[in-house]
Amino acid sequence: MKKVLVLLLLLLSIVLVSSACSNSANTGETEEKEPVAAEETPQEEPEEQPEEEVEETERVVEHMKGETAVPANPERVIVISHVSWEGSLLSVGVKPIAAMTFDDEFAPHLADKLEGVEPIPFDNEVNLEKLLELEPDLLIVSDRFDQVYDELSKIAPTIMIEVGGDWKEDHLKTTEAVGKLEEGQKVIEELDEKAAEASQKLQEALGEKTVMALSINKEDIRVFGRTDHAMNNLLYDDLKLNPYDGIPEGFGENISLEGLTVFDPDYMLDISYFRDTDYFSSVMDSEVWNNLTAVKNDNVYTLQNNWGFWDPIERANGMDEIVELFVK
Incomplete structure (x- = not known):
């Protein structure tokens, strides 16, 4: 009986010790763990849409x-x-x-x-x-x-x-x-090429022979110069004709019939627009006109293109005509 009682007391002690250990473990601080962030799924960059071209007005x-x-x-x-x-x-x-x-x-x-x-x-x-x-x-x-x-x-x-x-x-x-600026520049480039070809032919035909352009107006005569006019630029820059030494340096000048006596080039280009006038006839019949070297040698050429050569269409036509007149 005594042995049984001792055994029961021993079992009770074991139970009490186990219970105490369990309570101690439950009341102890638990280590907090940082939450694991969910792995982010990389988002795709939105495709760039091409900008719409806005038509300029x-x-x-x-x-x-x-x-x-x-x-x-x-x-x-x-x-x-x-x-x-x-x-x-x-x-x-x-x-x-x-x-x-x-x-x-x-x-x-x-x-x-x-x-x-x-x-x-x-x-x-x-x-x-x-x-x-x-x-x-x-x-x-x-x-x-x-x-x-x-x-x-x-x-x-x-x-x-x-x-x-x-x-x-x-x-x-x-x-x-x-x-149309780009197209306009291309027109000039094409004309420059045409002028280079025409100039070569004229140089071979004329050599150092001199040229002067004039226009008989309603009451006086215009002698064209070397610069400051589309006509002058065509003759002496583009086509590289040899200007008569006596012509004006700039745009030109208006002179009387008697004023023609100081000019005597080898060739003259007549670009007169007013031909059906009494003044034009009087110049053609005058002694001054008929004593000029170009007139006596039948080297006065009348241009059909005579609007001033301010636009590329007339300049192209004029180049062709001048080459045809001089290169025979």
């Missing part, structure tokens, strides 16, 4: 009156100029709706290309009401009409160009105004 052109916003692709262009800038437009595929005429005629070398174009009679004053009726979206005008620039610019965006000695500058500004 306007361009800004710098000219002698400042800067002017013009239509990106003008469709109703009017040229108001005493030189043939409409030829520059035609050379880059732009046909104006109206252009200036002399004696109610377009320049002969452009007449067939300007069929259907409204003629604007040449005058120092522009018919503003007529222009308004035509509803242009761009006006290209020469500095001759500077005094009415403000009125013109109220009708449509107006680009004013100074008529200078360098036809290329005028041509490029004209083509820039209609958004």
Whole structure:
């Protein structure tokens, strides 16, 4: 009996010790563990969408009156100029709706290309009401009409160009105004190539023989000089003809019939426009004219292309004609 009691007490002690250990473990501090962040799935970058090209509706052109916003692709262009800038437009595929005429005629070398174009009679004053009726979206005008620039610019965006000695500058500004500058430059490059070929033929034919250009006007005679005019640039820069020593250095000068006595070149180019006049006949019949070396040697050549050579179409035609006249 005594042994049984001892055994029971021993078992009870074991149970109490086990219970105490269990409570001690439960009440102890547990180590906090940082939560494991969920692994982020890398997100794909959104594909860049190509920017939509926005079609320009306007361009800004710098000219002698400042800067002017013009239509990106003008469709109703009017040229108001005493030189043939409409030829520059035609050379880059732009046909104006109206252009200036002399004696109610377009320049002969452009007449067939300007069929259907409204003629604007040449005058120092522009018919503003007529222009308004035509509803242009761009006006290209020469500095001759500077005094009415403000009125013109109220009708449509107006680009004013100074008529200078360098036809290329005028041509490029004209083509820039209609958004065709690159095409305008290409036209010049093609003309330069043509001029180089023509010049070679002329040098072989003429050598050091001298040349002078003149125009018999209604009341006097224009002797063209070496520079500052599209005609002079064509003859002496592009075609490299040998100018007569006595001609003016610049644009040229107007002289009387008697003034011709100081000029005596080997060849003369006659680019007279007014031929059906009494003055023209009097010059042709005069002793002064008939005593000139070029006249006596039958070396006066009349150019059919005689509008001033301000545009590339006439310049190309003129090169062909001059080569045909001199190279025989």
